[in-house]
Amino acid sequence: MSETTGAKPANRYYASEETLVDYAMVKAHLAVSVIFLLVAILAGFLYSLQFTNSYPFKGISWLSPGRVRMLHTNAIAYAWLVMAFFGLLHYMLPKLTGQRVLSPVISRFVLWAWVAIVAGTVVGILGGTAQALEWGETPAWLDPIIVVVYLIMAANFIAPVIKSRQKHLYVSTWYIVAALVWTGLNYVMGNFMVEYVAPGTGGAALTSMFIHNLVGLFVTPIGIASMYYLLPLVLNKPIYSHSLSLIGFWGLAFFYPLNSTHHYIFSPIPMWAQYAGIVASVGVHVVVYTVVYNFWMTMRGENAQLGRNIPYGWIMAGTFFYLVTCIQCAFHVTLTFQEIIHFTDWVVAHAHMVLFGTFTFWSIAWVYYLIPKVWHRRLYSRTLAQWHFWLSFLGLLLMFVSLTAAGLVQGYMWKSMAPFIDSVRASVPFWLTRTLTGTAIVIAQLLFLYNLYRTFKGPEVLTDEVHIPLDCSEPANWQPVITGPAAAARPVPAV
Amino acid sequence: MFAFGFLTTGLAPWLMVSRSTPSTVGEFTSVPYEFEDYFKDPAEYEKAVYRGRDIYVREACWHCHSQYIRPVANEALFYGAVSTAGEYENKLQLPQLFGTRRVGPDLIRISGKYSNDWHFAHFFRPRDVVPDSVMPEYRWFFEKTDRFWVFRADGSSMCRTAECTYSADEAKDAIEFFQSDDAQRAQDEGRADPKHQYRTEPAWKPNNDGIAIVAYIQWLGSWLPNGGRPDPLATTVR
Numbered sequence: 001m002s003e004t005t006g007a008k009p010a011n012r013y014y015a016s017e018e019t020l021v022d023y024a025m026v027k028a029h030l031a032v033s034v035i036f037l038l039v040a041i042l043a044g045f046l047y048s049l050q051f052t053n054s055y056p057f058k059g060i061s062w063l064s065p066g067r068v069r070m071l072h073t074n075a076i077a078y079a080w081l082v083m084a085f086f087g088l089l090h091y092m093l094p095k096l097t098g099q100r101v102l103s104p105v106i107s108r109f110v111l112w113a114w115v116a117i118v119a120g121t122v123v124g125i126l127g128g129t130a131q132a133l134e135w136g137e138t139p140a141w142l143d144p145i146i147v148v149v150y151l152i153m154a155a156n157f158i159a160p161v162i163k164s165r166q167k168h169l170y171v172s173t174w175y176i177v178a179a180l181v182w183t184g185l186n187y188v189m190g191n192f193m194v195e196y197v198a199p200g201t202g203g204a205a206l207t208s209m210f211i212h213n214l215v216g217l218f219v220t221p222i223g224i225a226s227m228y229y230l231l232p233l234v235l236n237k238p239i240y241s242h243s244l245s246l247i248g249f250w251g252l253a254f255f256y257p258l259n260s261t262h263h264y265i266f267s268p269i270p271m272w273a274q275y276a277g278i279v280a281s282v283g284v285h286v287v288v289y290t291v292v293y294n295f296w297m298t299m300r301g302e303n304a305q306l307g308r309n310i311p312y313g314w315i316m317a318g319t320f321f322y323l324v325t326c327i328q329c330a331f332h333v334t335l336t337f338q339e340i341i342h343f344t345d346w347v348v349a350h351a352h353m354v355l356f357g358t359f360t361f362w363s364i365a366w367v368y369y370l371i372p373k374v375w376h377r378r379l380y381s382r383t384l385a386q387w388h389f390w391l392s393f394l395g396l397l398l399m400f401v402s403l404t405a406a407g408l409v410q411g412y413m414w415k416s417m418a419p420f421i422d423s424v425r426a427s428v429p430f431w432l433t434r435t436l437t438g439t440a441i442v443i444a445q446l447l448f449l450y451n452l453y454r455t456f457k458g459p460e461v462l463t464d465e466v467h468i469p470l471d472c473s474e475p476a477n478w479q480p481v482i483t484g485p486a487a488a489a490r491p492v493p494a495v
Numbered sequence: 496m497f498a499f500g501f502l503t504t505g506l507a508p509w510l511m512v513s514r515s516t517p518s519t520v521g522e523f524t525s526v527p528y529e530f531e532d533y534f535k536d537p538a539e540y541e542k543a544v545y546r547g548r549d550i551y552v553r554e555a556c557w558h559c560h561s562q563y564i565r566p567v568a569n570e571a572l573f574y575g576a577v578s579t580a581g582e583y584e585n586k587l588q589l590p591q592l593f594g595t596r597r598v599g600p601d602l603i604r605i606s607g608k609y610s611n612d613w614h615f616a617h618f619f620r621p622r623d624v625v626p627d628s629v630m631p632e633y634r635w636f637f638e639k640t641d642r643f644w645v646f647r648a649d650g651s652s653m654c655r656t657a658e659c660t661y662s663a664d665e666a667k668d669a670i671e672f673f674q675s676d677d678a679q680r681a682q683d684e685g686r687a688d689p690k691h692q693y694r695t696e697p698a699w700k701p702n703n704d705g706i707a708i709v710a711y712i713q714w715l716g717s718w719l720p721n722g723g724r725p726d727p728l729a730t731t732v733r
Contacts, residue, residue: 051598051629053622061635066555132552132590182497189501195590200583202509203591209505211595217497257500261508266565267593268580273508339567343597410597415568420600425627 013104020094025107026374029087030367032115033080034452037360038445040075043068045438051431062126070125070137076355077135077214079118084363085222086110089157089176091370092229096173097164102156110156113149117142135211136190143191150187154180171245175225178253182217186210201268205261208269208277212260215354221252223359224291227315230366231298234311240297244290251287255280262333265342281333288326295319310385314365317393321357325350340415345430346407349400356441357396364392364448371452376461380454384447391444399437406430512580529611529713533706540710543703547711548587550704554633561594562603562715564723575604575716575724582718599630605715606722614709615701636705639697645669648692660698670695 013022049055050065057063090107094100101107124130124139131140138146161169161177190210194203232239239245261269261277296319305312328350332341341347371379379385406427413423523541526534534540551557563578564570571577583591609617613624618636621628642660645653652659655669670693678688701709716722
């Protein structure tokens, strides 16, 4: 783990024999991912202009708002989050398992292959070969390639877990391994069964599984795993309870795969399947409360850090949004809510809070955390970082309120049997607010990128010389800390 | 758990639906009379409907228009018959296009609600037909013809022919006529000559994509009488 022993470089990819982390890959993945983040958010902003009748590219087929919308959702999922998560896995997994990833050559291949896949997706969607699978509009001709690259990537990341001889895996490893296995199955199911095998209602049941599992069994477990890893580091203390974290994990494994039908409530899908989806979704309460309680008890007494510890602020805001969005989910899947809010902007608000408010916030916390750790640099400007946070935070909060209100207006107007266009007219002020808050979020990410650019142009400082103003120094001999019965096997290192 | 979830909430509903509900729609045995101008035989029409479906997917129409009617929120009164699983068991529903959002109205009961010409005008510039619509314009479903529209400066279209379009020469004549007519009328009414400005614009007609997408839209719900919409003469209101 430490690079200061002066040992000979083991090979061209690792600094020394003891180096576990392929730092070049962590850097490359994260750098590419933040650029993708900006692209994805810009696409969303552009799409929102259509709703206020100010879309700038009228009459250009490949920039039609419908296609740009697919670009927005797919870029957030496959370009920004997947890329960032690959980078985080490159950092976390070797440290969690004490083993390197399978092969640095594979890592580089997957990085470039994934960039090519993202480029192919952009060309495919804008060029008019999108697939009719929500959140999987990646052209059908790309799907087999993605599956192959995904399998290679999964082997690269699962290998260190298998090689590791630890008896007790930290909870992050549980989440990561499960997510990698689930997602492979899910991707094949969604992209091949829905596309070629199951029509109509059955296809909808499978589609709902795909949409839900992409968030529930890929983004959520890897996001939570990364927080179980990062939070103790940022606060320099062990996680509150290892047992609780395992309840959260098994709760997720038990409830999330059964949730999916709640995306098509009141559709022709057999009603018993819809009920099953609703009951399992309410069970998600168990998962959310254990995870959030665990995080909050770990955060307890650390409020003084909020002002100066930048990653901590992002983690805390992300956790807050995670709680809000998951409580909301467990309620709005019920038939009572669904009657009004289904098909409305309420759901759009929810989706933004999940993917931006929670998982994007957490991933941004990681980027801030890794600047001193991996790039060995001081952050260029704390003020810009504060602006980045508050514009994103308030922008998202307002967007959420605005779209949720719009959802209620739309739902009740439809039920009142008013002409459809009346609900559109009534929504315009809310959509305008959405565009304005979106502008704030775009500006925030531009400041972020500028801040990062200036940081990387700045001088490199040796790791141990950095007095990190973010309070996120990592002890050289750090390992994830386990409390409870397992603590005997992995004693807490003296800090 | 993933396998269990797949079996219970994915595979089981699919098998249940596909075994219990025979495919009843999606057979193209004749060309509807509204499309006789465009298609000679049913096979051609069927091909266009499939092509329309692909365009519907390509342009992500399904991101803003759902395709199922729920038994709640007065939807049966507003749109028409509540959707049943059997309606979706055919090849045109592979992949399914249920949709999850309604920025625009649901489309599964749209067949015959508007004329083809309404749809063409709407695709060309939705706000001409539905003021305040937020639907994008789909200019690439249309191609320019060698004929022209004549507009007055206030935007009103000027008609002297049956189709309101003119060849280049006719347009020139028509504008001269309109201007002299304006002058004559002003003189008759004792006003000053208003000197109206006129302009021409190339006339557009739907290309194969435009015809295909409208064929598909008009197919949605066509398997039910009156497109599945509530009988306008029914007097029972809940």
